[in-house]
Amino acid sequence: MEHPLTRSTTPASLRQLRKLPCYPRPYADELFSSWFLRLAHANVQRLPHFTFRITGDSYFWRFDPDRFLRPGLAETLAEVTGLSVDAIHALTLRRYEGKVVTQLPPRAPVRWIMPLYIQGYKRRRPGLSYCPACLREALFLRTHWRLSFVTVCERHACPLQGACPRCQAPYAPQRNDLGLGSDWSTQPEPPFGFCPECRLDLRDTPPRDADPEVLRLQAWLLGGAVSGVLPWPGQGEVPSLEGFDVLHQLLAVVLRQGVQGHLTETCGLAGPERPPQRRNRSFEDFDLPDRRLLLRQLAFLLEDWPHRLLRTCEAAGVTKEPLVVNFRPVPPWYEAVADRLSRANGRRPYKRVPLEPHLTLEELAARRDAAPTPAEQRRWDLIWQYAQQEEPAVLPFVRATGFARNTVVEVVRRYNQGGLESIENWWRGKKNPRRRLLTPEQEEELRRVLARGYMTNAEMADWVEARTGTRPDRSTLWMYRRGVNYHTMEGRRAGT
Numbered sequence: 001m002e003h004p005l006t007r008s009t010t011p012a013s014l015r016q017l018r019k020l021p022c023y024p025r026p027y028a029d030e031l032f033s034s035w036f037l038r039l040a041h042a043n044v045q046r047l048p049h050f051t052f053r054i055t056g057d058s059y060f061w062r063f064d065p066d067r068f069l070r071p072g073l074a075e076t077l078a079e080v081t082g083l084s085v086d087a088i089h090a091l092t093l094r095r096y097e098g099k100v101v102t103q104l105p106p107r108a109p110v111r112w113i114m115p116l117y118i119q120g121y122k123r124r125r126p127g128l129s130y131c132p133a134c135l136r137e138a139l140f141l142r143t144h145w146r147l148s149f150v151t152v153c154e155r156h157a158c159p160l161q162g163a164c165p166r167c168q169a170p171y172a173p174q175r176n177d178l179g180l181g182s183d184w185s186t187q188p189e190p191p192f193g194f195c196p197e198c199r200l201d202l203r204d205t206p207p208r209d210a211d212p213e214v215l216r217l218q219a220w221l222l223g224g225a226v227s228g229v230l231p232w233p234g235q236g237e238v239p240s241l242e243g244f245d246v247l248h249q250l251l252a253v254v255l256r257q258g259v260q261g262h263l264t265e266t267c268g269l270a271g272p273e274r275p276p277q278r279r280n281r282s283f284e285d286f287d288l289p290d291r292r293l294l295l296r297q298l299a300f301l302l303e304d305w306p307h308r309l310l311r312t313c314e315a316a317g318v319t320k321e322p323l324v325v326n327f328r329p330v331p332p333w334y335e336a337v338a339d340r341l342s343r344a345n346g347r348r349p350y351k352r353v354p355l356e357p358h359l360t361l362e363e364l365a366a367r368r369d370a371a372p373t374p375a376e377q378r379r380w381d382l383i384w385q386y387a388q389q390e391e392p393a394v395l396p397f398v399r400a401t402g403f404a405r406n407t408v409v410e411v412v413r414r415y416n417q418g419g420l421e422s423i424e425n426w427w428r429g430k431k432n433p434r435r436r437l438l439t440p441e442q443e444e445e446l447r448r449v450l451a452r453g454y455m456t457n458a459e460m461a462d463w464v465e466a467r468t469g470t471r472p473d474r475s476t477l478w479m480y481r482r483g484v485n486y487h488t489m490e491g492r493r494a495g496t
Contacts, residue, residue: 023081027140032066032091034141034192037174039081041190047177054080061174064116066093066146068106093146099240100147100225111248114148114284121178123170126162126287130171130192132205133158139192141173148284149221151292152210159210161202162288169197214292217299221247233305235333246334247298249327250309251283254297258316266315269297306337313341354392356416361387367420379423382411437476442467446480 022042026035040050051060055073074088093113097104100112109115116127129145131153144150145160152159163170176191177184184191193203221244224230230243253259263269272290275281283294301309313323323338324330330338359367364387368380386397386408394412398405414422438446449455449463457477464480465471472480 018080019082020080023083026083026087026091027138029143030091031141031143031146032069032088033174035091036065037177037192038140038190040177041185041187044185046183046185047174061121061178062118063106064118066091066143067104067113068092091143093143095143096147096225099228100244102241109282109284111282111284112148112244114146116172117170121175123172123175126170128171129160129162129288130202131156131158131160132203133207135193136203139190141192144222144225147225148291149295150218151288151295152214152218154215154219154222156207157210157215158207159292160288161205164195164198164200164202165205166200167195167198169195171202172196211292211296213299214295217295217302232333233302235305238331238333242331245327246331248283249323250301251294251298253313253318253322254294254301255281255283256316256318256322259312259318262312262316263297263300267300267312269293269300271297306340310337310340351395352391352393353412355383355387355412356419358415358419367423376424376426379411379426382408383415383423386412437468437470437472438464438480443480447483450481 020039020043022039024035024038024042036051037047040047043050045053047061048058052058054076055070057070069089069092074085077083077088078085094104096112101110104110104113114127114129117124128141129150130141131145133156134142134153150160161171173190173192173194173196175196176182176194193201195202220231224240224243228240229237230240232238232243254263260271264271270293272286272293274287274290276285278285283291286294301312313319318341320338320342323341324335361384364380364384368377368384371377371380382403385401386392389397394405394408397403398408411423414426446460446463450460455463457474460477460480461471464477
């Protein structure tokens with residue numbers, strides 16, 4: 001059976017349709033479902049009958065038509081109303097693709113788009129918002145009311161509503177004409193101003209003043225949603241899609257328990273009173289009043305960017321990871337801010353060990369080039385490379401260069417404490433813990449003995465013990481067989 005979301009209008013239904021007698025023009029910023037309801041009301045037809053006649057789909061209102069128009073529907077509506085196909089598609093939420101959201105699938109949860117919580121023809125929770133003052137002026141639904149960051153009316157400076165103030169039924173105006181026995185086609189005006197459950201006139205809701213900070217933040221976001229660029233504090237203009245992704249990530253940081261505690265107790269900003277009982281809740285899961293509180297907290301963190309955000313995160317114990325987790329790709333300008341909270345994957349920051357300014361980089365390079373021995377040249381080269389770090393620390397330097405950690409620690413310590421003399425006269429005053437077992441004369445005699453014929457290890461150990469009083473181990477015997485000294489690099493390798 002073909003899925004109703006992908007089924008196209010049949011050719012037979014296209015032949016039966018003619019141009020409607022009444023076809024009201026869409027308002028500016030009108031939502032598709034709002035225009036479709038007005039279209040049915042203007043032609044004095046019940047919504048279920050009109051919907052099936054136009055779409056051939058009895059399940060049309062069980063999906064979200066503002067997010068997705070199945071193939072052929074826009075062409076059918078263009079034929080019966082005289083509007084262009086592009087004008088019909090412009091009524092849907094796809095106008096925000098590439099500016100607020102990357103793409104808009106038919107049903108999957110999407111950032112910044114409020115879900116309708118559809119259950120059959122009913123609504124489990126409020127998802128669609130309305131402004132009583134706007135409905136008093138003109139009965140239609142605005143497209144930007146479906147955006148989750150739109151919680152106040154910028155025209156009347158009052159909070160938006162999502163449910164009936166008397167019975168708390170979610171706002172769903174199409175249900176005024178979808179219920180059994182309901183018939184709104186004979187009413188003088190479209191059904192946008194009334195509750196589908198108790199028939200309360202929603203336009204009579206007394207107005208309240210909105211938070212000016214939330215109003216300013218919302219105006220800034222709506223400007224980015226329209227223009228495609230978002231003026232970021234201290235950053236200049238950034239692509240709006242990039243900015244909206246960063247803001248949604250910051251809202252996830254705001255929802256963390258430590259950040260909420262700091263904002264409410266220290267900064268005096270109220271938080272959500274009824275958080276959703278979901279483990280992986282997002283900003284869209286909160287009701288309108290709680291979303292307004294979260295946006296007020298977000299506006300607070302965006303002030304004096306990024307210093308207030310960093311201070312709040314440090315006070316709440318938030319490191320870099322929550323700012324970038326599940327966020328790809330991370331914009332470079334935002335990652336630079338998050339890096340300032342880096343704790344090396346949760347560990348303490350690297351301990352800084354700066355060099356004393358005994359010599360400049362040029363003088364260090366000159367000392368390295370003029371070093372009399374390879375060992376001293378390596379020590380000067382180590383110091384020269386170490387001095388070029390922006391934040392001098394031993395562990396990242398070891399990982400970047402491959403020097404042994406103990407060597408780096410010792411060279412840097414001696415250079416800081418003893419200066420140039422300690423590097424040039426490295427072995428002065430340092431006792432060699434290893435003692436030669438044989439004197440140079442005895443080693444020469446042993447080489448002559450070995451050259452005359454083969455000796456077993458036992459015979460060779462007896463020979464050494466008779467002259468030194470110490471019986472050598474097998475590693476020492478092996479080094480003497482190879483004719484090397486333990487105190488050379490070759491000898492130490494032979495002993496391993």
